[in-house]
Amino acid sequence: MRIAVLDDDQSQTDLVCQVLTSSGHICHAFQSGKEILNQLRRENYDMLILDWQVPDLSGAEVLHWVRFKLPPTVPVLFMTSRSGEDDIVAGLAAGADDYMIKPIRRGELVARVQALLRRAYPIQNASEQISFGDYVFETRSSRLTLSGAQIEVTQKEFDLALLFFRNLGRPLSRAYILEAVWSRDVDIPSRTMDTHVSRVRSKLQLRPENGFRLAPVYSYGYRLEQLTG
Known part of the structure; x- marks a missing residue:
């Protein structure tokens, strides 16, 4: 934290x-x-x-x-x-x-x-299974499913996706994401984070037609939004 x-x-x-x-x-x-x-x-x-x-x-x-x-x-x-x-x-x-x-x-x-x-x-201290709608995160095994189908993700992608869902609607700065997901390895190239965000968006199908939008916040970071209607 x-x-x-x-x-x-x-x-x-x-x-x-x-x-x-x-x-x-x-x-x-x-x-x-x-x-x-x-x-x-x-x-x-x-x-x-x-x-x-x-x-x-x-x-x-x-x-x-x-x-x-x-x-x-x-x-x-x-x-x-x-x-x-x-x-x-x-x-x-x-x-x-x-x-x-x-x-x-x-x-x-x-x-x-x-x-x-x-x-x-x-949520972080609850059982190993955390649900956000049709998305289910199993924290001990780092297993992620959407509507029961497993999504193949790396550990960093799992951590990044869970971070966004836990902060749904909240803009997260690049510094915050770096420290939360990459911990002390904060000297990673900027494109590394962007690449991981792009993979999470694609693998989890975080698109408006599925009710979510993972979007950049100009000169700040990223925000996962849940769309209604």
């Missing part, structure tokens, strides 16, 4: 990102409220971890913007050095899903992050 971390203390973001990276996530650190907001306007993240007190904008102000502009399902974990009940209630009332009091403990951080991600994205 792709997680954005906001804290003006670099040693704190270094610790959080090191813990999250070792748990298999991709972590992006920010030191100011304006910096993270600028990035949130351009990029997608699966989860946010926000410190309460940061320069120029408070974590609460960032959270207010997030709840107004981003999908309500994006989980937010508040980090704070304030341990008073009123402060904790205020953070949760502002829209945070959970909170942690500093100093951060590694095991607790991993447990809370995993719990929030399970709650926000239950």
